[in-house]
Amino acid sequence: MNGQVKFIISQKHSSQQPESQEGALIERAFKSFTGLDQVKNALKSIAAWSVINQKRAEFGLKTHIQTHHMLFYGNPGTGKTTAARVMAKCLKDLKIIEKGHLVEAERADLVGEYIGHTALKTRELIRKAQGGVLFIDEAYSLSRGGEKDFGREAIDTLVKHMEDQNEQFICVLAGYKKEMTGFLKMNTGLKSRFSHILYFPDYRLNELNRIANSMFSERDYQMSKIANERLVQLIREQDSSGGNARFVRNLTECIIRAQAVRLLKYESLTKKDCMLITEEDVIEGMAEYKKNKQEI
Template sequence: MSKRVLMQEAKNRIHVVFEREHCRSGMEQVPALSCIDEPGPLRACLDKLDHLVGLNGVKEFVKEIYAWLEINKRRRAVGLSADQQVLHMMFTGNPGTGKTTVARILAELFREMGVLSKGHLVEVERADLVGEYIGHTAQKTREHVKKALGGILFIDEAYSLARGGEKDFGKEAIDTMVKSMEDYCNDFILILAGYVEEMEHFLHTNPGLPSRFPIRLHFTDFSLDELMVIAENMLQERQYRLSLTAQEKLRHHLSKQLAVQDQPFGNARYIRNIVEQAIRNQAVRLLHMRYTSKEELMTIRGEDLRFHHHEEKQRIYSWYNEKG
């Protein structure tokens, strides 16, 4: 019994189907050039992706890209044509939804697959690209493109390049990027990131942009349960844990924040700020204790979780015997 891989491309989507088939005599068997289950750098990249909380749609698409690259290797090995696809991408979504993290994993994955020679990530924003006088912006933009050769150039809040109108130097950065995508078409991958509506407006500032970004991934906000898992993971990495009361307090606070519809939510970035502040608060609390047990040093209590006064005024009571 062997695996047969069927590919069907539709709007840059690659569908991989594994079916059973009996090996027929006389048919040439194409050996797998790399195996997704074998330990190594490639498997480590995919494991990093799998360990991210949520992002199921993004994970599936990344695995489609992996499948397409792998099958192209097998096609070339038996003398078949292997068309290249443009891999420049657009990531949309609120802050803290994992866009930069996924871009970094993609850089490593593409290096292991032989798409990128270096696999590094160069992260920039408007201030890094826009200069102060005519010609300065083009120079700065070209410099960052050259730094990104062999890897990924990631432009966060890319829509800010188009905010100033026709006379703004941001337009010069956009035009320079379009030309660089032609000059170095296979030497780097450009990923633009930002809010959904702003990025759609940005695409229409240059007629050459929409067709150059065939891959568009949307990063949805995390659910309440996913945010709690992210918080617990962050604490576990630092060898801390939440007490039962702290869990209830954090869940209640996040539930209220998610219910606010008129402002973007910070997602994992917001969780990181809460976690780091709670750790500092715990340190101040424990400093006044002469003796502290290992359990006390590891536990974040409800009183250590403090939110802005206008966001959280209601005290959370718990059956668990603890302050806060």
């Protein structure tokens, strides 16, 4: 009886397929992506679908028309730009796109000052994004000028090239939920160009803490237990309106500068001194952050 059980278990394990190189690559690409599990899983599934679609073509099977254009919406500091950058690199490594670079743009980069200028500027940006991703933040700003504004010309040009050059570049539009909803109504063909519409929720407190720790670790800093507890407290108090990774990034910069000021008072330094972030550093860093914010 025992031998039979062992045999069945052995058969089960031997039937499992090892993970493909592409699958392992996708997992690695998003490994450092903190939180946003729903967004992360959606992006991983898009990458997986792209790979399998190529495999089907190689086997002579029917394939779907690849549309990678995406729309991201959510509050500022929720990882939209980071997600676009990670996705671009992942698709490049998978050989879905050629270069994998990210071209970031805003209204001023697309809208010209006279008739015909906007189309030229928009086409130039698309040319720069060939083989990569064109990321347009606060895309709804293109619709703010009314009927005669050149922003409409930029949208029309963008829509045309998203269709004509679908496999040459990926367009990612990003912005707030309410504003993006109104923006999509500007051009009847705009929403249909985006088969992937992803919502970026605010980061939770524990995720913001993980982001901060990751930022320190990447630069060879380590927080003491008390410093980390104080950081969590300050994040909770400051970020009552929702999780904002941009706030955490700016705060970590202030904390690192506060540590540098403290260390200059030491007659001699050790490696541990240079690495350690103390509670004092966190408190002083937060004070500097608040001061800088008030002065703007």
